[in-house]
Amino acid sequence: MVEHDVLVIIPALDEEDSLPATLERVRRAAPWADLLVVDDGSEDATAELARARGVPVLRHAVNLGVGAALQTGFRYAVERGYAIGVQLDADGQHDPVELEALVDPVRQGRCDVTIGSRYITRTAYRTPRLRRLGMLLFSAVVWLAVRQRIADTTSGYRAYGRRAMEVCARDFPRDFPDAPLLIALARRGFGFLEVPVQMREREAGRSFYTFGKSLYYPYKNMLASLMALLRTPTDEERRP
Amino acid sequence: MVFLSRAQVVTALAAVLLVLVVLDLVRRRRLSEEYSLLWVVSTVIVAILGFSTPLLRALTHALGILYEASTVFFFGLGFATAMLLFLSLKLSRLGTEHLILTRELAFLRLEVERLRAAQGHPDRGNA
Numbered sequence: 001m002v003e004h005d006v007l008v009i010i011p012a013l014d015e016e017d018s019l020p021a022t023l024e025r026v027r028r029a030a031p032w033a034d035l036l037v038v039d040d041g042s043e044d045a046t047a048e049l050a051r052a053r054g055v056p057v058l059r060h061a062v063n064l065g066v067g068a069a070l071q072t073g074f075r076y077a078v079e080r081g082y083a084i085g086v087q088l089d090a091d092g093q094h095d096p097v098e099l100e101a102l103v104d105p106v107r108q109g110r111c112d113v114t115i116g117s118r119y120i121t122r123t124a125y126r127t128p129r130l131r132r133l134g135m136l137l138f139s140a141v142v143w144l145a146v147r148q149r150i151a152d153t154t155s156g157y158r159a160y161g162r163r164a165m166e167v168c169a170r171d172f173p174r175d176f177p178d179a180p181l182l183i184a185l186a187r188r189g190f191g192f193l194e195v196p197v198q199m200r201e202r203e204a205g206r207s208f209y210t211f212g213k214s215l216y217y218p219y220k221n222m223l224a225s226l227m228a229l230l231r232t233p234t235d236e237e238r239r240p
Numbered sequence: 241m242v243f244l245s246r247a248q249v250v251t252a253l254a255a256v257l258l259v260l261v262v263l264d265l266v267r268r269r270r271l272s273e274e275y276s277l278l279w280v281v282s283t284v285i286v287a288i289l290g291f292s293t294p295l296l297r298a299l300t301h302a303l304g305i306l307y308e309a310s311t312v313f314f315f316g317l318g319f320a321t322a323m324l325l326f327l328s329l330k331l332s333r334l335g336t337e338h339l340i341l342t343r344e345l346a347f348l349r350l351e352v353e354r355l356r357a358a359q360g361h362p363d364r365g366n367a
Binding site: 038051057058059061062071076168174 | 282338339343345346347349350353354
């Protein structure tokens with residue numbers, strides 16, 4: 001079943017409006033990659049639409065959270081022997097044209113994880129002010145914790161090398177895979193590279209981040225960042 | 241038997257009643273033995289404190305508490321806190337197990353779809 005060594009993992013929750021277009025765009029921009037949709041308990045036709053296009057779907061019977069959906073994708077990638085896994089949003093925010101730029105540094109061994117960043121260079125993407133403040137905060141948290149300057153800690157457009165995926169398949173945040181994940185990976189010896197990407201406004205559907213979550217988010221991520229810093233990685237979690 | 245206040249009598253009787261309710265729930269298999277333990281231990285201790293005034297007095301004095309009823313509430317609250325922490329731990333573990341099972345189901349489902357497709361099964365891919 002594995003045709004290529006790159007797997008594009010698309011977590012989706014009720015994305016029937018935008019998923020078909022996203023799948024088409026990824027196929028056109030990256031014919032050298034396989035696709036996987038992780039349907040995180042959608043109530044609409046998300047899974048059927050993906051299957052109808054020949055894309056394998058792992059469907060959570062109930063909603064588990066975006067982090068859990070990604071982890072499901074990583075486990076699939078590891079089990080099937082993919083060398084690189086890319087996470088890409090179903091809602092059309094992430095331009096598949098950038099896939100190559102994201103994958104290349106990992107393939108060339110320049111880093112373990114690339115992060116498609118909105119803020120390295122000026123892009124058209126506009127962020128709500130409060131969210132922007134949160135991003136600055138968690139950028140600072142990551143820098144304080146592991147001395148890595150990452151502008152866009154919340155970017156959901158990333159590529160992971162095999163070793164990083166193996167670790168993520170075992171241990172991954174269930175809800176927000178942001179600053180705490182980056183700290184945990186850095187503590188385990190994985191290196192990052194930020195790649196400037198263009199991002200668009202989401203096309204349809206709803207965001208994973210609801211109002212209730214926006215209150216919980218800073219608390220959770222602060223605590224989880226601290227814990228990621230306090231946990232000593234075991235030998236098998238460490239990058240060889 | 242000497243009681244210090246009506247509140248002590250009420251508390252003691254309520255504790256006994258609660259033990260009986262908990263035991264009955266276990267009998268009817270509505271509550272598992274595991275979860276009943278902390279309930280039984282806490283209510284029995286509160287009942288003992290309620291019915292044994294000398295013990296309650298001594299304990300109140302030893303802990304430096306001014307009013308005997310506070311000692312009973314102190315233990316009651318302590319057990320309630322322990323119970324809530326215990327339940328939070330259980331819930332967290334259940335959440336993890338729930339995630340693992342849901343994921344396992346997703347993988348099995350995909351595997352079934354693939355096997356069906358390989359056999360040319362007519363209704364492949366039905367969710």
